[in-house]
Amino acid sequence: MKPSIPKGTRDFGPREVNRRNYLFDTIRKVFVKYGFQPIETPSMEDLSTLTGKYGDEGDQLLFKVLNNGDFLRKADQEALEAKDSAALVSSISKRGMRYDLTVPFARFVVMHQNDIPFPFKRYQMQPVWRADRPQKGRYQEFVQCDVDVVGSDSLMNEAELVQIYDEVFRDLNLPVTIKVNNRKVLAGIADAAGIADQFMDMTIAIDKLDKIGMEGVKDELRKRNISESAIDTIEQILQVTTLDELKPFFSDSEIGKKGINELETFHHYFDTYEATNTVSFDVTLARGLNYYTGCIFEVQAEGVKMGSIGGGGRYDDLTGVFGMQGTSGVGVSFGFDRIYDCLEELQLWPADSAERLKLLFLAFDPASHTYAFRCLNQVRAAGINAELYPDPVKMKKQMKYANNRNAEYVVIIGSNEMASGQLALKHMATGEQTEYTLDQIINKLIDNS
Amino acid sequence: MKPSIPKGTRDFGPREVNRRNYLFDTIRKVFVKYGFQPIETPSMEDLSTLTGKYGDEGDQLLFKVLNNGDFLRKADQEALEAKDSAALVSSISKRGMRYDLTVPFARFVVMHQNDIPFPFKRYQMQPVWRADRPQKGRYQEFVQCDVDVVGSDSLMNEAELVQIYDEVFRDLNLPVTIKVNNRKVLAGIADAAGIADQFMDMTIAIDKLDKIGMEGVKDELRKRNISESAIDTIEQILQVTTLDELKPFFSDSEIGKKGINELETFHHYFDTYEATNTVSFDVTLARGLNYYTGCIFEVQAEGVKMGSIGGGGRYDDLTGVFGMQGTSGVGVSFGFDRIYDCLEELQLWPADSAERLKLLFLAFDPASHTYAFRCLNQVRAAGINAELYPDPVKMKKQMKYANNRNAEYVVIIGSNEMASGQLALKHMATGEQTEYTLDQIINKLIDNS
Secondary structure, three states, rough: OOOOOOOOOEEEEEHHHHHHHHHHHHHHHHHHOOEEEEOEEEEEHHHHHHHHOOOHHHHOOEEEOOOOOOOHHHOOOOHHHOOOHHHHHHHHHOOOEOOOOOHHHHHHHHHHOOOOOEEEEEEEEEEEEOOOOEEEOOOOEEEEEEEEOOOOOOOOOHHHHHHHHHHHHHHHOOOOEEEEEEEHHHHHHHHOOOOHHHHHHHHHHOOHHHHHHHHHHHHHHHOOOOOOHHHHHHHHHHHOOOOOHHHHHHHOOOHHHHHHHHHHHHHHHHHHOOOOOOOEEEEOOOOOOOOOOOEEEEEEEEEOOOOOEEEEEEEEEOOOOHOOOOOOOEEEOOOOOOOHHHHOOOOOOOOOOOOOOOOEEEOOOOHHHHHHHHHHHHHOOOOOOOOOOOOOOOHHHHHHHHHHHHOEEEEEEOHHHHHHHHHEEEOOOOEEEEEOOHHHHHHHHHHHH | OOOOOOOOOOOHHHHHHHHHHHHHHHHHHHHHHHHHHEEEOOOOOHHHHHHHOOHHHHHHHHHOOOOOOOOEEEEEEHHHOOHHHHHHHHHHOOOEEEEHHHHHHHHHHHOOOOOOOOOOOEEEEEEEEEEOOOOOEEOOEEEEEEEEEEEEOOHHHOOOOOHHHHHHHHHOOOEEEEEEEEHHHHHHHHHHHHHHHHHHHHHHHHHHHHHHHHHHHHHHHHHHHOHHHHHHHHHHOOOOOHHHHHHHHOOOHHHHHHHHHHHHHHHHHHOOOOOOOEEOOOOOOOOOOOOOEEEEEEEEEEEOOOOEEEEEEEEOOHHHHHHOOOOOEEEEEEHHHHHHHHHHOOOOOOOOOOOOOOOEEOOOOOOHHHHHHHHHHHHHHOOOOOOEEOOOOOHHHHHHHHHHHOOOEEEEEOOHHHHHHHHEEEEEEOOEEEEOOOOHHHHHHHHHH
């Protein structure tokens, strides 16, 4: 049998895992500096926790786990007779795989509300699974990194989350633009255009601006029965680039004014911070179908063709669906796999990692192999990453391994080295070779790391 | 709706995640020092990769993922009519969840054999899923940490793996006994007792010694139709405590002699290393039904009632089941969740972690809140973990948060502090309070971390 793995999933070799860990560590370090704490939730949730939270399409993309044992015994007999897969599911599967981190987080907050100090600032970096059609950059198993504050209405949180975006991408050396808007500003536009009742239709159309351009958006608005005069107003407002330009349009919209006010408060905090990346107000930012109610954010990488690599916002009622009302949340998400792809495309990986093999010993014969193993123990006792080729086989084979293994230094031991105690330390990148005692090598490599 | 999580799964709060990360990091650091490299495999494998690899019981404990869409359309109609769950599975589920790390590793090696430098030394730390009946210390989702060498017969590898056990448990301050034996020694016992054809029966009986005692093992051997004279020989040999005492019994057993020889070679390497924990030959160690063929290992914690917290050994044909013959592997596994429970029971967690909140600002009123936020930005720019309570609400509420949040230091800012620039830094554990400028605080906390 020739083995394979499921479509849309991936194996990660050493180089990829080390790079992924570098990305995790860089993100985590900033989360921690901002006072966020980690949680982890199970890979499987009760199917009832997940179903109905992601729309009809989401329900179809959920991976469901078959009940163990004789699952047909308790199956819905009517659905079985009718061969109705959709109707049968809930009777043969009670667990689903994590589809995102927001719903499990809301479930966590409700379940543990008596043990959590509010406001609760949590981060979570775990894989999620979606039965999406696999394509370039889209996987069935991928990682999300979410950071949220729940139980605080302060716009200081919004400022901190944008600072987190800025610091993470600064630390990754990946230049980005962070776009900021507010759902109440979008509601203000609908007010100003006299179509408050068509807010969601308008938002969905505006959300497509990047893909279909202004004329496309106008066609979309027409299709959704929005009048030409309303479309004129909307088009005018979408040209605006500052909050001050926006104000005249909202003279009669309370919610629009509130949106501007929230963005000004956001800036009151944020502007005390010196950003590395571009952070800009974008009145056209809509964030599609998500249930945001306040500030919204989206991140785009500079110099790489890649959709958004992060996004988020405030949602006034995070936990209501699980019976805990009136708890506001705000959070942003990092598109881990897309960010990885950006770093890969721009070759922004750090030159070296703590995981690299520092020193590899090779030995000519059984006696030097034993001697080399003793040396190896001393090198490791000093905390240096090192290994010895496990057999004194032909030197050609060992050197091939040394090259593939990408060791920084190599020491070859034979009878001369055993006799003199002088070991030739070879720096693999330069080919430079110098004789040292073992103690000298250890001191050199400790200083060097 | 009142939310819950599937039985046998767990939520991890901040304290648990930080402790789990400490455990991961401690283990990983040793793996890396010994030259092992990380890989990761998908959570879901083709069901055909997993089925038949873990015995009948394992097949039943595999979590199977339901095919998406109209899964009944391609279902085995005969099995459906007969309501035969077992026969139906393969036609409605093509993916299974990872059950251990060994089978995916073997699959990985075969799939990537052209890209891997052999000997390949890999580690892997990922969750696995089993539909086991949940009970104390047994979960449906739990973590395995495996470290293996594939493609090298050298017994140096065995020595290094036992060193890794010793170093990890030394670094965790958890005293353990590491038991060592060899499957060929067990085969030698069967030879000496004249029951070479009943080797597996004998091994399974000996494996129960810890639980049922010597008389129990003898009963078990009798039940398996092993003669009284053979049982006498077995009992005699099981009293042996050194390799030298063992030799006379194996004068006519080639495989027994080979087993002793392998253990001597293991010691040739291992004895050059200064172990912290007890490492001892245990002729009664059997490792049950696993397909080991050479050295075997098992780890037991001292001073805690807990089954084995690690085990492993050599298997001569790791990858044969996937069509790559004659590739030997040797590896050991760390029982992550059990080790966690030991550290918990013995309270061996480190006093502090890098993730701890260093400094929390509280503010009396809106103006001091803005001032405090500016201070906060400077503290974070110096790399210090810090936060500000997001609103200038009643001090009682903010102090309650400070206590729950376990911040090391707190600074309260009001109009006096804004006017003077002198901030009172309070050390929460001692209650000690000293006035400093912000720059002095930053310098103090940097030195301090």
